[in-house]
Amino acid sequence: MPLRLAPASVLFAAVTTAALVAQSGLAQSGLAQAGPRPDPLPLPDGYDPALWRRALEVHRRAIVVDTHSDTTSRILDEDFDMGPRATTGHMDVPRIFEGGLDVQFYSIYVAASYFGEEDLSSKDALGKSRANASARRALDMIDGYFRTIDRNADRMIPCVGTRDIAAAVAAGKHAALMGIEGGHAIEGDLGLLRQFHRLGVRYMTLTHSNHNEFADSSGEAVPRWGGLNRLGTKVVLEMNRLGMMVDVSHVSDDTFADVLRITRAPVILSHSSCRALASHRRNVTDDMLRAVAVNGGVVQINFNCGFLSEEYQKQRDLWNSKVTLRGKAIESVHAKGSPEYEAAMARINAENQAPAAVPLATLIAHIEHAMDVAGADHVGLGSDFDGVPCVPAGMDDVTHLPRITYWLLAHGRDEDEVVKVLGGNLLRVFAKVEEVAVALAAEPPQRNGPDDPEPIAR
C-alpha cells in the first residue's frame, strides 16, 4: 500500500529521526524508527561517562549525515567490499552502523587527470585512457556505487531524496546517495548533467582542483573565466531546475560569488573548513560563511588535517617532498615495484615519519567557528573519509563520529543545535532544493549554445 507523504516543506523542520519519520507519514507504517545505532560504544579515555551516555542518546536521536566520502574510489580501484569490517580505510558497513552514520553521500569523484586532451597516452589503474574520459570515469564510479549496494542490500538503501532517506532510516538501514565531485564529469554537456541526475546523483561540486569548461577552481592560481562563464550559469540554473544541490566546495572565490548571486536554491559546501583558522584557499572565509547563511545553505566541515591546520600542511609538504625526492633516487637504481625497490621504500618511510595528526579539538574548533559565524543552522559534516591522507587523532574512522556530538555538548552547545549540525541542516537544505525544483518544473531545460564560453555580466 503506498504511503501518504507530507509535502517537502513539512520536512524542513524535521531534524530528528522521530520527527522526520513522523512528518513523512512513515510512522503509521509500523516501521521501526531507528537508523544505524552508535551503541554499544566503549567510553573513550578521559571522557565523562554520564556525558558520553547523553552524547550517544543525542547522536542516536539525530539523523547523522556526512556529505563526502571517497570510499567509492576504493570500491572502484581496489574492488573494495564495504560489507565486512576492514582493518584499513575509514569506513565500511559494520563501522558505519557502529558510528551511527545514517546518511552518506558517496563521492562520484573524477580526478583532474581525466579532463581534456592534453595527454592521450595517460592510462588509469584500469588501463583506460584518461583523455576526455571524465564522464566515463563518473559512470564507472556510479557502477561501483550500485555494485556495493547490490552486495549489501540487506543494510544499505540507494536514496535520491529526503523522503526515501526518511524511509531508509525508519527501516534501520544506511541511506546511500551520490554526489559528483568535479564538474568536468559532465564534459560541458547539459544533457549529460540531466542523465547523471536520472541515475540518482543529487549534488555536483562545480569544480575539483582544476578549472573546467564552465567554472574556475580554487586549485589554480591564474583564473580562466574569472568565476562562472555563460555555460556555468546554465549549469547552476539547470541544477536548480532538476533538484540537484549546487556544491561550491573547491571552487574559486569568484565562482562562489557568481553562484550565490544567481542560484535560486540554497547551496552546500560538501567538504570545506574555515579559512580564519587555517589559511587554505580551499577553505571558506568568514564572509563566505555569512553569505551561505543569507542564502540558507550549509557548510559541511572537512576533517582533513591539512585543511584544519596550516602548520600541519607545512610539515606534510616538507615530508612529502623529502620522501618523493628519495623515492626518485631509488627509482633510478631499482625498477619500480621490484623487491629491492619496495624494501628501499619501506626503509625511507620508516626513517621519515609523517607529521603527527592534529588533535580532535582542532576539528571541533572549525565546527564551532562556523556555528558562531554562520549560525548553527548552516553547519554540518563533510568528513572526506577515505579521500584524505590524515584525519584528526581521536577521529580515526567513522566509528568515532559520536565524539563530535560529545564535544559539542561538552562545550555547552544546545542539543537541538547539535542535532541540526549532525544532519538536520543538510536535510533542510535538500528538502528546500527539492521544493524549488517542483516550483521550476514547468521551465524548459537549459541547452548548450555557441555563446557558452562567453563571460557573464557581473
Ligand SMILES: [Zn+2]
Ligand atoms: Zn574534495
